[in-house]
Amino acid sequence: MRTRPLPSLALLLLCGGCAGWQSALDPQGPSAQALGQLLHGFVLVLAAIWLAVLVVLAVALRRRSRATPQAADRHAGIAVGTACVATVLVITGLTLASYVTTRVISAGAEAPLVVRVRALQWWWEVTYPGEAGPDVVTANEIRIPAGRPVRIELSAADVIHSFWVPNLAGKQDLIPGRDNVLTLTARRPGQYRGQCAEFCGMQHAHMAFMVIAEPPEAFAAWRAAQQADSAAPAGAEEAFGRQVFEQKPCGACHTVRGTEARGTNGPDLTHLASRATLAAGMLPMTRGALAAWIADPQTIKPGNNMPMVPLTPAELQAVSAWLATLR
Amino acid sequence: MDRVGGWKDGVVLAVVLPALVLLGGCRLEDRETRPDPPVAQALGQVALMPNGIGGSPPEVYAALGRPYRESAFHLSQGKRLYEWFGCQACHADGQGGSGPSLIDGWWNYGPDLPTLYTTIHDGRPGGMPAFRDRMTRDQIWQLAAYVQAMGAYTGSLAAPGRSDRPQTRPAENRLPAASAPLR
Incomplete structure (x- = not known):
């Protein structure tokens, strides 16, 4: 028998879904674990039923019945009845399992x-x-x-x-x-x-x-650092960048605590550079990416609500330099 | 090879063609999210009459195909900006408060877009602040078009998105005011 490479490869691709990065199959907390167990339970039960149905089908196709019409009728009645009872039992069981899992994951917690x-x-x-x-x-x-x-x-x-x-x-x-x-x-x-x-x-x-x-101590330290106002500009370029930010439309939508910028329509940028990414996971947090994003947000993420604010090259350099220091 | 029977042609005519026609309805309105920098620059060249009322839009506005008033995308963005930049503080949802009403048909400086643009861009005496340092030109056009749409006395095919909050005034895409009087 000649194997077909393409479908087999596609099946292999599916295995990639089991990796840990953003995967429900790699639970790292109790909620995800409960859901993972439910998922595996469903797959096992349903796979067993599917196999059983295939086996019964294969047997039925191969075997010629020699029963009388009355006996055949009785056999059919038994088969249909059994299937109905089994279906009700399986559905009830899975519903109960689903209900219990929902209860577990939606229960509140002490002192969260x-x-x-x-x-x-x-x-x-x-x-x-x-x-x-x-x-x-x-x-x-x-x-x-x-x-x-x-x-x-x-x-x-x-x-x-x-x-x-x-x-x-x-x-x-x-x-x-x-x-x-x-x-x-x-x-x-x-x-x-x-x-x-x-x-x-x-x-x-x-x-x-x-x-x-993070470990609780690291989290407490991060939280304390985030509660502080933004750092004062380190040099002349950063100071100019902050001035541009306050005078141009930037400050109408963004807040940087410790400056005149108090807008609330866009993300709070007080500690922007302490975050790992820019624009909801699109860009790494570097000065270059900041400049690219400010220069032309609509090409990087078309339709988002940050407009392209006209800036001179010097202003753009200064604003991105200043934002990159807001750790 | 399949023999192509007459009934198959019938199926094609009865099912596939109407489906193809329906697909035409899936077209998305073109959304111009990024005016080219020179265009954005030129959008500020509004020529007003000496008294500050009435005037002509920039030439680039006609060249763009008069987009702001006829595009649901721009009107929706204008509606968002109306909330974002605090218009409600003085104009409420259009009924007015400490600022004038925007839906009673009375425009202190005229209802045309160049005038509305200038009013938002430069402010007006009596408390209307200037937004030239807070919004881009493109945004001011969107907001001006939305304000005009709010109080329009003519119907339009383009309307902004629906509000999720309870309505306090007729929706922007209502029939013209003549058949749905405003209070």
């Missing part, structure tokens, strides 16, 4: 860390309500202490989005006018990629975020 996540086209605003200090507002990056449950309060500003970190929890929609809650725990420190999982417009595919779980 509260994080508010607001989804906008096409980025995530992350707020840590003040615990002995001002609120911390950041974007597209959710730092959490490993091992401690986190209560994520979800809201949406414009259209329906969906919050999904496959390694840590299932999906939860963010719906304008309705507040949803998701509780998740990261068992160990690590970086877990998340992604909007509900089509939300032109740049839905570029609406990623990162959950970074």
Whole structure:
């Protein structure tokens, strides 16, 4: 028999889905684990049923029945009855398993860390309500202490989005006018990629975020650093950059605490350079990427709500230099 | 090779062709999200009458095909900007408050787009602030077109997106005001 290379290769490709990066098959927290077990349970039960049906079908096709018409009728009745009972049992069992899992993953937690996540086209605003200090507002990056449950309060500003970190929890929609809650725990420190999982417009595919779980001490240090105002400009170029930022339309939409910029329509940039990526996971956080993004955001991410603000080359250099220092 | 029977031609005519026709409805409105820098620059060249009321739009506006008032995308962006830049603080949802109403048909400086653009760009005496340092020219055109659409007395095929909040005033894509009186 000649093997066909293409379908076999396609099957091999599917195995790539089992890798750990943004995968529900590599659970790193109790919620994701419960869902993973449910998934495996369903696959096992349904695969067993499928095999059983195929075996019965094969036997039925090969065997010629020599029963009388009355006996054949009786046999058919028994077969249909058995199948009905088995179906009801299987569906009831799977429904119960599903229900129990839902109960487990939607149960609250004792003394969780509260994080508010607001989804906008096409980025995530992350707020840590003040615990002995001002609120911390950041974007597209959710730092959490490993091992401690986190209560994520979800809201949406414009259209329906969906919050999904496959390694840590299932999906939860963010719906304008309705507040949803998701509780998740990261068992160990690590970086877990998340992604909007509900089509939300032109740049839905570029609406990623990162959950970074750290040891509790590192998280506390990060939080304290984020509560501080932005650093003062280090040199003349940075000072000019800050001045441009305040005078041009930048400051009308972005907040940089410690400056005149107090806009609330775009992400808070007070500690922009402490984040790993720019524009919801699109670009690495470098001075060059910052300049490219500011120079022409509509070519990098067409349709996003950051306009192309006309700047001279010197202004662009200075603004990106200053932003790159906001650690 | 299949023999092509008459009934197959019938199937093609009855099913495939209508489906193809329906596909035509999937066309997305062209969204101009990035005006070329020289175009964006030229969008500021509004020529007003000496009294600051009425005038002509920049030549590039006609060259672009008068996009802002006739594109649902630009009107939706204008609606977003109306909320983002705090217009509601003085004009409410168009009914007016400490600022004048935008839907009562009375325009202190005229309802044409060049005038609305200039009003937003430069401000007006009596409390209307200038937004030239806070918005790009493209954004000001979008907002001006939205404000004009809000109080328009003629119907239009282009309308901004629907609000999720309860309506406090007729929707922008209502019939012209003559058949749906405003209060």
